[in-house]
Amino acid sequence: MTPTVSADEHRGRPQVALWTIVGQWTRLGCIGFGGPPTHIALLRRMCVEERKWIEASEFEDGIAATNLLPGPASTQLAIFCAWRLRGPIGAILGGICFIVPGLVIILLLSAVFLARHPSEWILGAAAGAGAAVPAVALNAASGFVPASWKRIGTAQSEHARWVAYALLGGAAAATIGPYLVLVLVGCGLAEIAVRREGNRPPSGPARIVLGAVAGHAVALGGFAALAWVALKVGALSYGGGFVIVPLMQHDAVTTYHWMTGAQFLNAVALGQVTPGPVVLTTAVVGYAAKGIRGGLFAALIAFTPSFLFVLVGGPRFDRIRANAVIQSFLTGAGPAVIGAIAGSALPLGLAFQHLWQVPVLAGALLWLFVVHRGVVSSLLIAGAVGVVLAVIGVPV
Secondary structure, three states: OOOOOOHHHHHHOOOOOHHHHHHHHHHHHHHOOOOHHHHHHHHHHHHHHHOOOOOHHHHHHHHHHHHOOOOOHHHHHHHHHHHHHHHHHHHHHHHHHHHHHHHHHHHHHHHHHOOOOOOHHHHHHHHHHHHHHHHHHHHHHHHHHHHHHHHHOOOHHHHHHHHHHHHHHHHHHHHOHHHHHHHHHHHHHHHHHHHOOOOOOOHHHHHHHHHHHHHHHHHHOHHHHHHHHHHHHHHOOOOOHHHHHHHHHHHHHHHOOOOOHHHHHHHHHHHHHOOOOHHHHHHHHHHHHHHHHHHHHHHHHHHHHHHHHHHHHHHHHHHHHHOHHHHHHHHHHHHHHHHHHHHOHHHHHHOOOOOOHHHHHHHHHHHHHOOOOOHHHHHHHHHHHHHHHHHOOOOO
16 A cells, blocks of 8 residues: 655645535535445545545545445545645545535435324335335345455355355344344354464454443443444444444344334434435434434434544554454455345345335346346335325225
8 A cells, every 4th residue: 555644745735625525525524425445436536536635546546445444434434535735624624525515415304204293205216115124135245245356366266255254144144133233243254274284364353342341331221231232333334334234234133223213224224315424323323212312312423433543543554454353254244244135135025015115126136137227216216106105095
């Protein structure tokens, strides 16, 4: 990776005004519909092609480095780019401005869709969009498969491990949602052990600590439980934004009863169709748990690790990328994440409340896998179908 930029090199670069970072990163937060691919394209166009603030090779290194970190990679890339331009203060301002527009929008929509007595057309839109969510989960998982399959190696034993990790992740997402993190960590540690030829790291203590923290949060409930759920999303999720679904679903619906299965489908759909990071879905869960305060609190907990990772790790990203242990961990955790995302489609589908949602799901699968169109359009069309059905009197 590009070597760490020294203070002298920073002084040699044209200074980007903080107000420019505030304005441009706020603009990105407002128009960033479509998830990480859109965010990366917008950042590349602004920072590399139009403004020429960052060299193309440096930007690509930033993508590679942030993809090694847990949590929302495109958000961390936005923070990283702002850090490259104006150091820590730039990173903090850029990250906040990138996140806040979507946060405001998704909290406003949460108030509408999670109201006590919403209108029939709102219920229809929510049920329709929610019906497409399992298809979106499968689509997200399929997008990660080629790179992960290639990464683990070409030997038959390596491919067998990939399949085993993916099956473990899928089974965990479908059955033991609150402890999915342990499975992801376990698969990563297993791959480290295999590649070290039996020199296994101390996975037992790590599992015990994570299990104790999870159990403590369950016992406390309230904001402590919400903090644990959001922390898993922000600090312990590997593989991109959609892995939040299996991490949160069981906690939000079954363990703490903050929302129904149908409402969780709505939360995932809102996270997909609003601008900004997909991880903003945590704000919907927080809103369901504790209102506006809960939504803001959950977002704060979920995104704080991203800022810390970049501010602390930014000067060390070259060493992080070169670390064989980290690479091995991600090689093992990656297939488990893919399996978990795909496995989340099962409990998501079981949350359906109406038979008409099944053909809507089938249509979404065709739209995504046969026609090869986008996620946002699939959710909007499914939502529109729900509105039409509500208007003509079909139960929603």
